[in-house]
Amino acid sequence: MENKNALVTGGLRGIGHAIGLEYARNGFDIILWDVMDEGKDESIDLLKKAGAGEVFFNKVNVADLAQVSSAIDEIISKQGKLDVLINNAGITKDNLLISMTEDEFDRVISVNLKGTFNCSKSAVKHMIKRRSGSIINISSVIGIMGNKGQSNYAASKAGIIGFTKSLAKEVGSRNVRVNAVAPGFIETEMTKKLPPEVIAEYAKLIPLGRMGSVEDVAKVCFFLSSENANYITGQVIHCDGGMLM
Numbered sequence: 001m002e003n004k005n006a007l008v009t010g011g012l013r014g015i016g017h018a019i020g021l022e023y024a025r026n027g028f029d030i031i032l033w034d035v036m037d038e039g040k041d042e043s044i045d046l047l048k049k050a051g052a053g054e055v056f057f058n059k060v061n062v063a064d065l066a067q068v069s070s071a072i073d074e075i076i077s078k079q080g081k082l083d084v085l086i087n088n089a090g091i092t093k094d095n096l097l098i099s100m101t102e103d104e105f106d107r108v109i110s111v112n113l114k115g116t117f118n119c120s121k122s123a124v125k126h127m128i129k130r131r132s133g134s135i136i137n138i139s140s141v142i143g144i145m146g147n148k149g150q151s152n153y154a155a156s157k158a159g160i161i162g163f164t165k166s167l168a169k170e171v172g173s174r175n176v177r178v179n180a181v182a183p184g185f186i187e188t189e190m191t192k193k194l195p196p197e198v199i200a201e202y203a204k205l206i207p208l209g210r211m212g213s214v215e216d217v218a219k220v221c222f223f224l225s226s227e228n229a230n231y232i233t234g235q236v237i238h239c240d241g242g243m244l245m
């Protein structure tokens with residue numbers, strides 16, 4: 001039987017790496033994209049050990065439409081299709097608005113929001129043609145709640161929600177589903193940068209009483225792209241231990 005394949009952007013570490021592993025455990029071919037390539041061999045090895053079919057890595061900056069478009073074409077020419085796209089690559093450049101530079105604002109929007117546009121635009125035309133596909137966009141609880149010092153990040157993650165719903169309406173009739181996952185407070189390199197007192201404050205807001213794991217988010221992504229979610233599109237699934245309800 002032909003393997004399904006999944007493309008994970010920002011897939012070398014953190015949530016993206018866990019998403020790759022979840023699909024690997026389910027026998028998918030995995031395509032990893034990242035701007036860095038440090039730790040690439042180890043990552044590929046772990047995916048293969050977890051049960052992936054073929055594993056491909058490409059150094060791709062999701063903010064660059066030309067790079068994204070030719071890397072998607074490469075997937076289609078090698079594998080003939082793309083079943084699942086997970087727009088996970090994301091960055092933060094935190095600052096109070098009063099001190100935020102134009103560059104800090106632009107960089108976060110161009111990776112998080114425009115990156116999602118670039119990858120979805122390049123992939124969805126192939127999905128529409130096959131009348132099959134699933135796109136999952138990683139938003140954030142911050143895109144819904146807002147957060148001091150993160151106006152750029154919150155705007156990018158809120159933008160992803162509007163983008164998800166609009167694209168879901170555009171391509172639903174072609175059997176392409178588009179959903180978003182809004183993780184809460186997840187243990188990764190991104191959150192390790194926060195001071196311990198901020199982490200302790202956040203933990204008090206989580207009814208399940210713990211930070212989330214990268215696997216918690218990866219399992220929701222896998223569910224959303226699976227046949228168990230065949231009638232779900234245009235949704236934002238909160239994976240945040242009840243932090244926002």
Ligand SMILES: NC(=O)c1ccc[n+]([C@@H]2O[C@H](COP(=O)([O-])OP(=O)(O)OC[C@H]3O[C@@H](n4cnc5c(N)ncnc54)[C@H](O)[C@@H]3O)[C@@H](O)[C@H]2O)c1
Nearest residue numbers: 010014015034035061062088089090140183186188189190
């Ligand atoms: N960690 C959390 O608590 C949390 C909460 C909500 C949402 N998120 C979102 O989940 C996603 C993953 O976060 P994480 O915590 O694993 O982050 P991370 O920093 O650990 O990993 C992000 C990955 O994306 C890659 N990347 C960055 N810019 C890129 C670009 N331009 N093109 C391609 N790859 C790029 C990085 O090299 C890295 O491998 C992000 O979109 C983030 O906003 C994280």
